[in-house]
Amino acid sequence: EGGYDPHAIQGKWQERWEQEDPFRAGGDEDTRPRKYVLAMFPYPSGDLHMGHAENYLYSDIVARAWRHRGYNVLHPIGWDSFGLPAENAAIKRGADPREWTYANIAQQKEGFRSYGVSFDWNRVLHTSDPEYYRWNQWLFQKMHERGLAYRKESPVNWCPNDQTVLANEQVVDGQCERCGAVVVKKKLTQWYFRITDYADRLLDDLNQLEGSWPHKVLQMQRNWIGRSVGADIDFEIEGRAEKVTVFSTRPDTLHGATFMVVAPDSDLAAELAADSSAEVRERFQDYLEAVQKQTDIERQSTDRPKTGVFLDRFAINPVNGERLPIWAADYVLADYGHGAVMAVPAHDQRDLDFARAFDLPVRVVVDTTAPLTGAIPVIDPDANLEDLDTIESIDPATTGVALVGDGRMINSGSLDGLSKRNAIARITEELAASGTGRASKSYRLRDWLISRQRFWGTPIPMIHTADGEIVPVPDDQLPLRLPDAHGLDLAPKGTSPLGGADDWMSTVDPRTGESARRDPDTMDTFVDSSWYYMRFLAPQDATQPFDPAQALRWAPVDFYIGGVEHAILHLLYARFITKVLFDMGYVDFTEPFTSLINQGMVILGGSKMSKSKGNLVLFHEELAAHGADALRVALAFAGPVEDDKDWADVSTTGAQKFLARAWRIAHDVTSDPDVVWAEGDTALRRVTHRLWAEVPGLIEQTKFNVVVARLMEAVNAIRKAIDTGAGPADPAVREATEAVAMILDLFAPHTAEEMWEALGYDRFVGLVPWRQPDATLLVEENVTAVIQIDGKVRSTIEVSARVDPAELERAARADEKIVRALAGREITRAIVRAPKVVSFSTH
Ligand code: ANZ
Secondary structure: OOOOOHHHHHHHHHHHHHHHOOOOOOOOOOOOOEEEEEEOOOOOOOOOOHHHHHHHHHHHHHHHHHHHOOOEEEOOOEEOOOOHHHHHHHHHHOOOHHHHHHHHHHHHHHHHHHOOOOOOHHHOEEOOOHHHHHHHHHHHHHHHHOOOEEEEEEEEEEEOOOOEEEOHHHEEOOEEOOOOOEOEEEEEEEEEEOHHHHHHHHHHHHHHHEOOEOHHHHHHHHHHHOEEEEEEEEEEEOOOOOOEEEEEOOHHHHHHOOEEEEOOOOHHHHHHHHOOOHHHHHHHHHHHHHHOOOOHHHHHOOOOOOOEEEEEEEEEOOOOOOEEEEEEEOOOOOOOOOOEEEEOOOOOHHHHHHHHHHOOOOOOOEEOOOOOOOOOOOOOOOOOOOOOOOHHHHOHHHHOOOOOOOOEEOOOHHHOOOOHHHHHHHHHHHHHHHOOEEEEEEEOOOOEEOEEOOOOOOEOOEEEOOOOOEEEOOHHHOOOOOOOOOOOOOOOOOOOHHHHOHHHHEEEOOOOOOEEEEOOOEEOHHHHOOOHHHHOOOOOOOOOOOOHHHHHHHOOEOEEEEOHHHOOHHHHHHHHHHHHHHHOOOOOOOOOEOOEEEOOOEEEOOEEOOOOOOOOOOHHHHHHHHOHHHHHHHHHHOOOOOOOEEHHHOOHHHHHHHHHHHHHHHHHOOOOOOOOHHHOOHHHHHHHHHHHHHHHHHHHOOOHHHHHHHHHHHHHHHHHHHHHOOOOOOHHHHHHHHHHHHHHOOOOHHHHHHHHHHOOOOOOHHHOOOOOOOHHHOOOOEEEEEEEEOOEEEEEEEEEOOOOHHHHHHHHHHOHHHHHHHOOOOOOEEEEEOOOEEEEEOO
16 A cells, blocks of 8 residues: 555664664662563574564564553563584684674674563673673672582593584484494583472472473473382392492382392492403403493483393392392493392383393283283283183293283282282382382482683683692672683584683682683573573673562563473573572572473475575565564464464465555544544444453453454444544544554554554553443343244344344344244234344244
């Protein structure tokens, strides 16, 4: 439509927002209730892309809606600006990672401004600024003081060719993802955060997020923590002073244990082998080398042949004194439970596979054919049942199918006849009484390895003294800044590039003044993002990481939105650090994000957009072609927030047409702001007040696309009223157009401001309180009319409460059921009492 110039409008309002700063969060004197809206902060990887366009649109919609509803809203933005891509780009170009990072940040900032996102720009933070990472260092030292940051030696994936540590994800089929070299495990001393101390709380507190977080995310977190409940059981070892403890979820099957298996790469296995024969030692050593080339995932996969070595050592079963041969086998992992298992082949599939491969005995101790409920015995659902013709052939040694279901205990002394649950309780009690066992839990969760041998991250604020102590960098020396990258070799070589910065590395022991070395490692960037939401509360505070008084006012976050790729690690770490801050007395809450939404992806032609596929839809090109508002409306209208949106279905031109229509009606209104709405056309007023009644709830339910649809209907209704109904001077036309502008602000803020101005106001529409619906205008307009033939109800129809009698009679005669019921008979008389009843007579 002529006249609507999205680019001119957009430039004008962006400038005014920049000058007048209307979206700054209210200060301490502001008494309105508060809302904290946050979208996961971006990594400055380049220009903004469609994923950003979607994510920050959604947070902006919510922030704007809450402002309209009278809240003091905090909607900040910052950058997660440490990390590998900057370092890799720098290595490639021989540049400083800083240059790449801050250039990208500048570009993204500009992108957000041109997109019209209502951020509070006074609170911008970058995690790579010393003013920010100084507080990572503070956090680290606080954790260290509390014993939550510690060093330990543990096996990591090591590529002997690239001389670097690899993440589990970088190891493919046991080989280095980059060079194909066989990856080995190497023991390195690294810094860890003791997240396992918080495993129970991280798991149990998920219950309070039920209904406010996506169920899928809660489930992923639960699985990641992976709590198993069972017992620890101590076994005497022949020829060894110390006992060996195993963790079992099925202590009830203890009488069915026929051998013991230890993880080949555990200290225990090495010790047991060391005290065995030379031949055993040699076989064990060969086996260990083969095992170290495998990943944990490969080791746990069930469909590969079982391998292992007999260590020629024996354990004693505490309940019956039986001698159990001890094997080392790779299906047992060194870092789960105690790295050793009691093998019960009759009732555990992995143990059974192993027993059959090495001809070890199988003893059934649960009669699964005598189930307590009388139901069919439960057999491992994944097992191959082909051999299982009759119930007699259920012997696992012959079928190869372990009996994992419930039943009655047999061959188990005092446990005989008990169900699984009762047997577990009984045996746990008995073991505890005899001092050979106790109830216990195991977790899949591991402590958080936070050291990285990389440059572009937070330096670990610790000093290694000449006498081998590790002491914190004194407070007055923080932030411990990164040195200049120029002249440093950033290429990965297994040790941190900072180690090569000689001046930087040498320091003094703060206690003695003697020379000492800095810690050359940097922190995992997930540390940066684990508490950034707190820093937004007072990002310029140079005296503390955040202001506890501000935390009381604003935190926790009321609405958090981001991609499902962060479902586990980022959210788990943020939850962990929040609980640590709670325990330290800095915050009064234990969960950082009270509600969470995962938006879908923007895809193209059914698949993910990517540079390599050449199917990228570029943010800045779309912005240039259609303007920010059309892009925003098109994305919001494309479908439910959580669904993936196929760009092929996103209509920016349709959105632009709609916006031009909306803009036009605002210019067509001829009445003044002081008209009396009550004098306006009722039908149109009903449309307006239905908007006021429904929109807040729809926004709360994040049904943004439905709100856009309602706005489109409203614009059509207003157009019709102007052209063929009440006319442009009718108060209802103004009332409706104002409502459209106030709600359209969520999606198309520039157009909405322009409309508001055209309607004669000079205050920002983005700050105008929404109106309340008038209940009398919400009363249902339609009624149900009853149609009778010869005194009998034959049909009902929905009609307008203001239907006139002739129209009602016409509708009743045309009704299908009535036509059928009449079966050709003639109506002799019609009595119409509009709008409720029509009575036909046929004689
Ligand atoms: C005896 C037993 C009998 C077991 C039975 C299971 C069934 P989740 O549920 O994953 O926690 N296990 C213990 N430590 C292990 C390790 N380091 N590596 C591999 N397996 C290990 O599994 C717990 C069960 O896995 C434990 O219970 C143990 O086998 C095994 F009919 O003990 B069970």
